[in-house]
Amino acid sequence: MKTTVESSGLPADAFSAKCPTRQVLDHIAGKWTILVMDALTEGTMRYTELSRRIEGVSQKMLTQTLRSLEADGFVTRTIHPTIPPRVDYDLTSLGRSLAEPISALRQWTEHHINEIEDARRQARGARACPADHERPLRRLARPLAALPKRPNTTGMRALRRLARHRTRRRLGRP
Template identity: 75%
Template sequence: MTTVVESSGLPADAYSANCPTRDVLDRIAGKWTVLVVDALLQGTLRYTELSRRIEGVSQKMLTQTLRALEADGFLTRTVHPTVPPRVEYTLTELGHSLAEPVRALREWAETHINKIERARQQHRPA
């Protein structure tokens, strides 16, 4: 059964230049998205907890990633009225549906990193 894109009435086809699924693929294939979604599998996390968990992500990139994931419906952002404000992030049902493929990608990368690094070494100029 083919999914129809509601906004255009056309079939969803990621190979088509005008299909909005390309934007979705761009979003979910990003390394920060993969790491944020995977980290949130353990449950609700505060911004600072995510920042500590995902080493190397800049404040700007983490904020942009979280905002985009919220806008796409993958997570919810809850602001608690404290001083300073406490902000928490939780995967939505849609976010949880993405969790297994994301976890599989992360685990695949961790499992195959040595083979990939050896291949890269063989292709470096002498």
């Protein structure tokens, strides 16, 4: 039995562009959303704990992700009246119900990473030919060297300089 979306009265269908489930699915499938949700399965965390746990996330992206998770009802944000203010994040019951499949997805990825990397290497090997890495340089160097000289265009000068450098490298000159 399909769920009916209360706002439209239509059945929930993530394949339909107009269905709100598509927006939620896009949000849930985001890189940082998955990592934040999975990190919060370990328990209540402060903002700095989350940023340390999730390497590579910027302050802006972590803040945006936490705000949207809170707006969707997956995360609660608790502010403690201390100096400095202490803010804790935790999963709601809705968030915990979503965290289980997210954790399973992370575990599956960690378990199969070697197979995935092997497939990627084979795909790159099938596409590559011995001189593939040189071809883009030759293609780029010719048109850039033929660019008209414009004294006030710094970007064009940089492109010409790059073309000369690539040409010299190809010819074996320093």
